Amino acid sequence: MHDRLPTPASWRIALPHTTAAVPVARALVRTALAELEHTADGDTAELLTAELVANAVEHTAGDGPIELVVELLPNGCKVEVHDPDPAPPGDLTHPVAGEPDPWQEHGRGLLLIRALSSSCGHRATPSGKAVWFRLPSVPAPRRPPA
Template sequence: MNGLALHNTPAPASWRIALPHTVAAVPVARALVRTALAELEHAADSDTAELLTAELVANAVEHTAGDGPLELVVELMPSGCQVEVHDPDPAPPGNLTVPHQAGEPDPWQEHGRGLLLIRTLSSSCGHRPTDSGKAVWFRLPVIPAQRRPL
C-alpha cells in the first residue's frame, strides 16, 4: 500500500438554509442541526449544538429589525462543527465575546442567558460583518469516542 494509511475521516460538509424572520425559525433551525449531525454520524454534541443554534436564531429574530429572512449555515469538519446565523443588522450582538458581564443574569428573568450559554458551552464564538449585515457563530469540538453516549 505504499506506506499510505487510509483514514476514516468525514469530509467537510455544509448546509445553508433561509429561515423566516419569526420565532417559527427556531425549531426549524434545531431540526436542521440535529439532522446534519446525525446524517454524518458527526461526533460533535448534538444537544449542545441544537441549544446554541436555538439561542442564535432566537436572538436574531428578537434583536434585529425587518422581516427579511435569516440564514443558517452549518459546517461540519473533522475537528468539530461551526454554526452561523446571518441577519440583516450590522450591529454586533451584545456581550457575546465579553468574558464577564456586569453581574449575573437575574434568575427570575426570562431573558438574558442566551449569550452566556453560547460563551460558556461553545469552544469559541464571535461575529463578523457580512455584505448584508452580520454573521454570529459558535464552534463545538468533536467529542472523544470514549466520552460519547452509547
C-alpha cells in the same frame, strides 16, 4: 491502509424572520450532525442554535430572512446565523460584570453560548452580520461486543 479525514460538509438555509424558524433550525442541526459518527454534542448544538436564531428574530428589524449555516468539520462543527442587522450582538465575546439576575426572563442566551461553545464570535457580512459558535467533536459511545 490509512485514515482519511472526512470531507467537511455544510448546509445553508434561509429561515423566516419569525419564531417558527427556531424549531426548523434545531431540526436542521440535528439532521446535519446525524451524518457523522464522531460529531459534536447534538443537544448542545441544538440549544445554542436555537438561542442564535431566537436572538436574530427578536433583535433585528424587518422581515428579511435569517440564514442558518451549519458546517461539519473534521474536529467538530461550526454554526452561523446571518441576519440583516450590522450591529454586533451584546456581550457575546466579553463577559458582563456580575451574575445575571435569576428573575429576568431574557439575557442568558449569549451567556449560554459563551459557556457551552469552544469558541464564538461575530463578523460583518455584506448584508448585516453573522454570529457563530464552534463545538468540538466528541467520540461516539462504544457499544459492547455482541
